[in-house]
Amino acid sequence: MTAELFFQTVVNATYAASYMALIAVGFVLIFGVMGVVNFAHGELYMAGAYTVVALYADQGFPFFLSVAAGLAFVGVLGLLMELALFRPLRDNPLGGLIASIGFLLILQTIAVLGFGVRMKNVPPSTQDKLVFMDGVVLTYQRLYVIVAAVALLSALWIFLRKSKFGWALRACAQDREAAVLQGMSINNTARLAMFIGAALAGVAGALTAPLVSPTPYMGHPVVVSAFIIIIVGGLGSLEGAVLVSILYAFVHTFVTTLYDGTLANIVGLLLMLGVLIVRPTGLFGAKERA
């Protein structure tokens, strides 16, 4: 492996880590507060990408306006899921998971009916790129994802530490009954967690749309990665999710570059199985859920 290829792979892995972290952190937030494994999380990412297809590629709206619309639209989808699915099934964690599978199928079909099963090509919003070391390239399109991940996740971190809502969210994630007894509105915290979690997935999909050619089935590999990240990083740990996103993205990108993508997926899954075998309740998961 030449130095140039090595650094190019590092740049690619940094980009991959950024969008995986956006998705995984939302996934963990929803699991932590609601106690539901949101199988449809990959389809929320897909919905964000198709918002950009519809507004930016088809209608010619400005790129960043479309990304903002994707964030808002997918956030609202999250609110809808909370209201229609997860709230009635609050005492039934496995039920919530199964309902999210049903919702996933509905979102996929809507994408197929609205946009067809074929890949959609989204033109890049800019041709600008950074070049360093005479050949290692970072396009602006990818840089946006990295910047957005750092900015949004930092904002979320500060929000969770400093604001009253943030305290409420973390309290609900730690012990729901106690939080309710302290007078916190479980509906409000659940809504907030769903909105933020879904919006993060949506913004990841919207920003990566020009880079990945959206299809209705693009959510599947994404949700598998999210599973691997949250199991290895520990359920309910946002910091763990970010750290493992970086670790997993590097392992996956390097194995893909050196060997092939299928082997990279197998390695990731074996990594997760290994963690589960050593710690049958997940790395930091003390209590049994679902």
Added chain:
Amino acid sequence: MHKPDSHSVNLAAAFGFVLLAGVLVVLPHLLSFSQQEVLVLLVINVLLVCSYRLLTLTGEWSLAHAVIMGVGAYTSALVAKKLSVPVPLAMLAGASMAGFLAFLLSFPLFRMKGFYFLIASFAAGEVIRLSWKWSDLTFLFGGPKGIKRIPSFPDFLSIDFYEPVNYYYLCLIVVTISLLILYRVEKSRIGLTFHAIHWQDKLAESVGVNTFRYRTLAFVFSAFFAGLAGALYAHYVGAIAPNRFSVEEMVYILIWAIVGGTATFYGPIIGVVVLTIVNEIVLRSLGVEEMRPMFYGALLIIAILFLPDGLESLVPKIKRLFGKRDKESNGSLASPQIAE
């Protein structure tokens, strides 16, 4: 049925079974060719979803069942095609391989429970499925395109099993025998222990039940019959590919089981039969095949929200309706099937 209340109930049940058998024998001759093909797949899917239920008896919901079915299909296809083993023997080899693989998988997987088991079974299944896709193993599994021109079931007494009707009868016999075995297992002491592990695993352990061994037993049994279903499928369709056993297919098994209900033996059968008929009649006649996932997704959500015990929970209600009219039976027909 395990506790007959009176002779009349026994007679009614016997009459029902004779009627059912008659319908199943005559049915394919009333259908079009394409409907006959659907019927064959339906019978195979009945076995698949019933085998899945055996595992859910112990309280674990695996997401590897579609892949396990694939293991049976791939093994049977490869053994028949590359080793020229007769197809019936190859099918047994496929089912056995699926059972053996479940035995191996049980060591890591049954260290976990609930959500972690669900995720780990998903990961283990994906690893197996991706190995079929992996380019370095294409010489064996055929890569993403899978295996084509799988030998079909040989003619027997000049019966051509290439005909859907004949293959349907073959599947009907194999599946009926399998269901009888599954039913006997469930009603035996082993089956009762499965129930005990589901509802009170700590208590079961405290009276000396090796819960790990029984979970493994349920997993291996269920995998054997899933593998058999896969083998029946492979030699009928003639071509298999990794995507046929993906998580999307797993979702359909889940939907059949959940919409039908898993508390009774017949629940999953109701689920797969009703959903297949509705799918074939409603969706196909409306010409909206591409809406199928949405239809199934909506049904899944409606079932989990409004009918959490599945379609089977309607059966006692219907029976009670008839029971009221029929004074002699005193509503005894409405007695619950399984004490939970």
